[in-house]
Amino acid sequence: EAGVAQSPRYKIIEKRQSVAFWCNPISGHATLYWYQQILGQGPKLLIQFQNNGVVDDSQLPKDRFSAERLKGVDSTLKIQPAKLEDSAVYLCASRHQGTGDADTQYFGPGTRLTVL
Amino acid sequence: RKEVEQDPGPFNVPEGATVAFNCTYSNSASQSFFWYRQDCRKEPKLLMSVYSSGNEDGRFTAQLNRASQYISLLIRDSKLSDSATYLCVVTPFSGGYNKLIFGAGTRLAVHP
Numbered sequence: 182e183a184g185v186a187q188s189p190r191y192k193i194i195e196k197r198q199s200v201a202f203w204c205n206p207i208s209g210h211a212t213l214y215w216y217q218q219i220l221g222q223g224p225k226l227l228i229q230f231q232n233n234g235v236v237d238d239s240q241l242p243k244d245r246f247s248a249e250r251l252k253g254v255d256s257t258l259k260i261q262p263a264k265l266e267d268s269a270v271y272l273c274a275s276r277h278q279g280t281g282d283a284d285t286q287y288f289g290p291g292t293r294l295t296v297l
Numbered sequence: 298r299k300e301v302e303q304d305p306g307p308f309n310v311p312e313g314a315t316v317a318f319n320c321t322y323s324n325s326a327s328q329s330f331f332w333y334r335q336d337c338r339k340e341p342k343l344l345m346s347v348y349s350s351g352n353e354d355g356r357f358t359a360q361l362n363r364a365s366q367y368i369s370l371l372i373r374d375s376k377l378s379d380s381a382t383y384l385c386v387v388t389p390f391s392g393g394y395n396k397l398i399f400g401a402g403t404r405l406a407v408h409p
Contacts, residue, residue, distance in 0.1 A: 212395070223301070223384050223399030224341065237396060272340060276395060286397060288340035 183207065185289035187273050193295045199261035202292045206254070206275030212236075214286065215248055215258050216272040224272055230256060260294075268296045298323050301400035303385050309406045314375045318403045320368040320385030327398075329388040330361055332370050335402065336381045344370075344383070375407045 186205040194200050206213050211232050216224035227246065229237040232253040241248070245264070250256040260267055270291040303320045310316050322330075330347035345352065347359040347368055358371040368385055385400040 214397075221305075221401065223386075223401045224397075225399070226396060229396065285343050286395070288342070290340055 185273055185275055185287055187289035187292055189292055190290065191293050193297065194263055195297050196265055197262040199259065200263055200294060201257050201259045202271050204256045204258070204273030204289060206273070207287055210275035210277050212276040213250055213256050214274040215256070216274065218270045218272055218291070220269070227258070263296045265296050268294055300324060300398045301385055301387055303400040303403050305401060305403060307404040307406050309408065310375055312375055312377060312407055312409055315371065315373045316375055316405060318370045318383055320400055322366050322368070322387045324387070324389045325366060327387040327389050330368050331386040332359060333384040333386055334381045335384055341384055377407050377409065380405055380407045
């Protein structure tokens with residue numbers, strides 16, 4: 182079974198530029214998550230989708246970050262404009278079950294963003 | 298106060314040693330508990346779930362104390378391949394949806 186795919190793997194941009202990340206979850210997984218992991222910290226949830234609807238975006242900086250999952254499969258996360266403190270690894274994860282028990286989340290390899 | 302707190306380490310231990318990691322969580326309504334492992338520059342992967350009765354998977358033993366809001370992970374007979382960061386993870390009550398709250402992780406380095 183193919184895992185969670187993410188691209189690009191690495192991205193270097195200057196502050197105030199825009200950037201977009203792409204995620205393709207495991208086939209059939211209804212729930213998709215975007216996490217931000219700053220160096221030395223654990224992953225922090227940015228946004229959670231159930232199919233193509235947003236379940237939780239309470240920690241998403243909405244003035245600069247946006248995410249969509251239009252057809253309930255692939256998802257994109259965008260930052261516009263980027264700040265120095267956005268330098269982090271952006272992890273996408275997916276899960277099979279929609280609600281209820283804490284089923285396993287499977288993580289993609291992440292996109293390492295450096296903002297100069 | 299952070300929702301999930303861990304000793305950042307690093308823990309430097311020789312092969313064969315027994316090492317224990319501790320974790321505390323602030324939300325008493327938290328429902329599920331896990332240990333994830335993250336190798337350097339890799340994604341987190343589920344190591345094991347943690348149950349109230351305690352559970353074991355080979356050399357790994359996890360314990361949960363709900364009254365103290367405390368989770369532990371014990372690794373026996375450490376191997377070089379155990380070198381990684383161990384992330385304590387809880388699922389808060391969030392309307393039925395699975396939301397993971399990660400600690401900052403404890404780094405383990407096993408040396409020959």
